[in-house]
Amino acid sequence: MATSEQNENKGRINRRQLLKFGVQGTALSALESALPVSSQAGVATFIKEPAKNGKIVVVGAGAFGGWTALHLLRKGYNVTLIDQFGAGNNQSSSGGETRLIRAYYADPVYADMAIRALALWKENEPKMGQKILNQNGLLLFNYPSSKTEAEAAVSIYKRLGLPLEKVSLDDALKRWPQIGTEGLDHVMYDPTAGFLNARKGCQAVCDLFVKEGGTFLQQQVKQETIKGGKATAITLANGTVLEADQFIFACGPWAVRLFPELTKKLIVTRAVVFFFASPVGQSNLMENKLPTWMDRDMSGPFRSFGVPGSDFRGFKLGLTPPDNDVTDRFDTYNRFVKPEEFELALGVIKRRFPKMVGQPLIEQRVCQVTMTPDSDFILDTHPEADNLWVMGGDSGHGYKQGASFGELAANTVAGEKEKLKKFALKRLIG
Numbered sequence: 371m372a373t374s375e376q377n378e379n380k381g382r383i384n385r386r387q388l389l390k391f392g393v394q395g396t397a398l399s400a401l402e403s404a405l406p407v408s409s410q411a412g413v414a415t416f417i418k419e420p421a422k423n424g425k426i427v428v429v430g431a432g433a434f435g436g437w438t439a440l441h442l443l444r445k446g447y448n449v450t451l452i453d454q455f456g457a458g459n460n461q462s463s464s465g466g467e468t469r470l471i472r473a474y475y476a477d478p479v480y481a482d483m484a485i486r487a488l489a490l491w492k493e494n495e496p497k498m499g500q501k502i503l504n505q506n507g508l509l510l511f512n513y514p515s516s517k518t519e520a521e522a523a524v525s526i527y528k529r530l531g532l533p534l535e536k537v538s539l540d541d542a543l544k545r546w547p548q549i550g551t552e553g554l555d556h557v558m559y560d561p562t563a564g565f566l567n568a569r570k571g572c573q574a575v576c577d578l579f580v581k582e583g584g585t586f587l588q589q590q591v592k593q594e595t596i597k598g599g600k601a602t603a604i605t606l607a608n609g610t611v612l613e614a615d616q617f618i619f620a621c622g623p624w625a626v627r628l629f630p631e632l633t634k635k636l637i638v639t640r641a642v643v644f645f646f647a648s649p650v651g652q653s654n655l656m657e658n659k660l661p662t663w664m665d666r667d668m669s670g671p672f673r674s675f676g677v678p679g680s681d682f683r684g685f686k687l688g689l690t691p692p693d694n695d696v697t698d699r700f701d702t703y704n705r706f707v708k709p710e711e712f713e714l715a716l717g718v719i720k721r722r723f724p725k726m727v728g729q730p731l732i733e734q735r736v737c738q739v740t741m742t743p744d745s746d747f748i749l750d751t752h753p754e755a756d757n758l759w760v761m762g763g764d765s766g767h768g769y770k771q772g773a774s775f776g777e778l779a780a781n782t783v784a785g786e787k788e789k790l791k792k793f794a795l796k797r798l799i800g
Contacts, residue, residue, distance in 0.1 A: 435620030437776025
């Protein structure tokens with residue numbers, strides 16, 4: 371529930387408050403770490419620390435690997451970033467148009483990381499020369515089944531000092547007449563959340579990494595070499611052998627190929643995304659006239675989410691359908707959306723956005739999610755090589771934390787932070 375002050379204000383946050391919440395966030399508990407940043411006129415200027423003695427290779431230029439490489443570079447390491455298809459490519463889990471960013475979690479670790487990520491995007495966008503973060507708010511369609519999650523999230527938001535409104539169904543229809551409330555208990559509204567431009571974000575991070583002195587290679591990694599408890603080199607598909615002091619593999623579903631003995635419990639699943647044509651004359655359903663949204667039916671077979679317009683791509687609806695394991699063929703199957711999945715999407719449209727009923731489908735795509743059994747990330751060293759790190763397990767919610775998870779990884783690899791048991795590899799072995 372919202373505090374009494376939030377109820378009185380009906381969530382009408384002014385611009386200064388939004389900037390405060392978006393940039394400053396909160397003290398980030400054990401995950402917080404200082405960046406070498408000086409600020410002039412509100413624009414962050416990054417200064418490298420004294421050069422470290424070490425070469426580091428990061429494999430994978432997605433949301434996790436790209437940010438990790440950039441943070442390590444800023445610590446003074448000699449960093450090479452490698453991706454077989456390029457940053458933000460269509461085969462990766464970090465590709466596509468958009469990803470939500472929000473602190474709405476029952477777990478404070480991920481809420482803290484999301485708020486830190488907001489700050490990092492805001493600090494880096496001026497150097498990227500483009501807008502990646504869009505804070506247009508988030509509507510949460512809550513059911514009786516989502517009560518436990520909602521209560522935990524409210525507690526976390528209070529600790530963070532962030533606004534989170536509980537809105538009755540009658541009030542929700544007054545404020546957002548374009549939505550439907552069938553079957554809902556209530557709606558919650560987070561004005562500080564929004565979405566990130568996904569593939570553009572990966573490309574922007576990679577470009578900034580190169581601009582600041584990093585090396586990027588578009589190559590496939592075939593294998594690693596481990597001798598005497600250390601990783602000594604990796605071999606690329608073109609025969610090149612790269613030696614380094616530390617290796618970080620942030621390669622999404624390809625981890626199950628490169629490290630099968632460590633990832634036996636990882637499952638790669640499909641997520642389907644649909645773009646519907648925005649209706650003519652319905653401005654409140656067009657480009658960013660409506661907050662992003664999530665349908666939180668915790669008892670149902672799937673949950674859905676969406677972004678009502680970005681770069682004029684249409685009304686986005688995404689969902690992860692049930693029984694969707696493609697672990698053994700994640701990079702060889704044809705990425706077709708099934709007719710029954712399209713019917714699921716149409717059902718969501720009918721319930722939640724009745725004015726969108728009948729609008730034509732203009733685009734569809736299938737992306738991949740690498741699931742851990744507990745939906746927690748992975749950040750740990752290989753049991754046979756303490757300088758080879760495995761990073762991943764996005765579990766369908768990792769892009770939003772990429773900036774801060776990359777920061778945590780860089781600090782951990784540099785020995786400035788202890789490894790978190792929460793992200794240990796041993797959960798996946800056996």
